Amino acid sequence: MTAYVPGEQPREGAFIKLNTNENPYPPSPRVFEALRAALTGDRLRKYPDPVGMHFRQTASRVLGVDPDWILIGNGSDDVLTVLTRAFVPEGGLIVSPTPSYLLYHTLADLQGAQFLTVPFTPDWKLPHPWPVRSADLTFLANPNSPSGTMLSLPEIAALRAAIEGPLVIDEAYVDFAESNTLELLKRGAKDIVITRSFSKSYSLAGMRFGFALGDPELIRHLYKVKDSYNCDALSLIAAAAAIEDQEYFRTIRARILATRNRMEKTLTDLGFSVCPSQANFVWCRRPDRPVKQIYEELKNRHILVRYMNYGDHGDGLRITVGTEEEIDRLLTELAAIL
Ligand SMILES: Cc1ncc(COP(=O)(O)O)c(C=O)c1O
Numbered sequence: 001m002t003a004y005v006p007g008e009q010p011r012e013g014a015f016i017k018l019n020t021n022e023n024p025y026p027p028s029p030r031v032f033e034a035l036r037a038a039l040t041g042d043r044l045r046k047y048p049d050p051v052g053m054h055f056r057q058t059a060s061r062v063l064g065v066d067p068d069w070i071l072i073g074n075g076s077d078d079v080l081t082v083l084t085r086a087f088v089p090e091g092g093l094i095v096s097p098t099p100s101y102l103l104y105h106t107l108a109d110l111q112g113a114q115f116l117t118v119p120f121t122p123d124w125k126l127p128h129p130w131p132v133r134s135a136d137l138t139f140l141a142n143p144n145s146p147s148g149t150m151l152s153l154p155e156i157a158a159l160r161a162a163i164e165g166p167l168v169i170d171e172a173y174v175d176f177a178e179s180n181t182l183e184l185l186k187r188g189a190k191d192i193v194i195t196r197s198f199s200k201s202y203s204l205a206g207m208r209f210g211f212a213l214g215d216p217e218l219i220r221h222l223y224k225v226k227d228s229y230n231c232d233a234l235s236l237i238a239a240a241a242a243i244e245d246q247e248y249f250r251t252i253r254a255r256i257l258a259t260r261n262r263m264e265k266t267l268t269d270l271g272f273s274v275c276p277s278q279a280n281f282v283w284c285r286r287p288d289r290p291v292k293q294i295y296e297e298l299k300n301r302h303i304l305v306r307y308m309n310y311g312d313h314g315d316g317l318r319i320t321v322g323t324e325e326e327i328d329r330l331l332t333e334l335a336a337i338l
Pocket residue numbers: 020021074075076077078101141144145170172196197198199205209210
């Protein structure tokens with residue numbers, strides 16, 4: 001099988017890192033306080049809470065759902081693995097629109113399942129009618145990566161009506177969007193699971209934490225599949241402290257959205273065709289020249305962005321929204337390169 005290749009993490013040299021959609025701002029100060037308080041021999045000596053009850057109770061207050069609706073994960077990738085193992089038999093079928101998150105294909109390979117992709121339309125919508133009814137699992141990244149685009153609730157409802165198996169809505173980037181699909185769950189959807197990440201909006205990519213939201217009956221079955229101690233004690237403490245500090249969350253979110261708007265405008269002025277983003281990155285392309293060269297030029301100048309080539313869907317640069325200063329540097333260097 002082909003391995004999933006994560007974005008580059010340079011070990012040497014001072015790079016401006018805009019290639020893996022990390023948050024450019026640190027986690028909430030409350031995360032550091034909580035971690036410091038937790039660093040006792042006793043906490044590390046003992047196993048963590050296998051079901052992460054303190055985190056689930058805290059998250060349930062913020063999100064307005066019961067703790068029973070939440071499954072904890074070692075990053076949302078872990079939750080995607082649990083979902084695949086729970087729903088997809090060997091020889092089964094996983095479907096996803098493409099281009100999207102490449103890990104879905106790897107998960108299918110690991111499970112000995114087939115993987116079928118359905119191309120997005122050129123404006124990143126789903127085709128009508130949706131062509132694959134009987135999948136064991138359908139993955140939808142919303143907002144999508146690399147495009148940063150988002151499908152609306154009616155579009156998701158139409159997809160849901162067109163498929164038989166469960167729909168996993170991967171909301172790793174949803175905290176940067178104008179809406180989310182939690183409402184569908186609250187209205188009683190039993191065939192939808194939402195996955196969320198703390199790597200982007202809560203600045204905890206290095207900690208590894210994510211979770212799933214779904215009907216309690218379904219979540220109960222997922223517990224059979226996950227590793228007993230899939231989340232370590234410190235990640236559970238950090239995640240609870242981070243989600244509790246909604247004021248800090250809103251402050252850095254607003255900063256990132258302001259920088260994103262500025263980036264979209266200036267990249268357009270520089271001649272890129274920019275996809276309007278609902279995430280913490282921007283997908284941009286050029287009809288007039290190969291962008292691989294621009295990626296390489298930026299790398300020579302110690303700015304790392306993600307170059308992606310999707311064959312039929314063409315190639316482009318996926319650029320993470322950094323700090324104001326990082327994006328100033330990026331835009332200055334891009335202007336010089338062009
Ligand atoms: C669409 C999508 N889903 C999930 C993830 C995984 O996030 P986590 O760090 O929570 O495992 C990523 C990471 O880049 C992503 O782009």
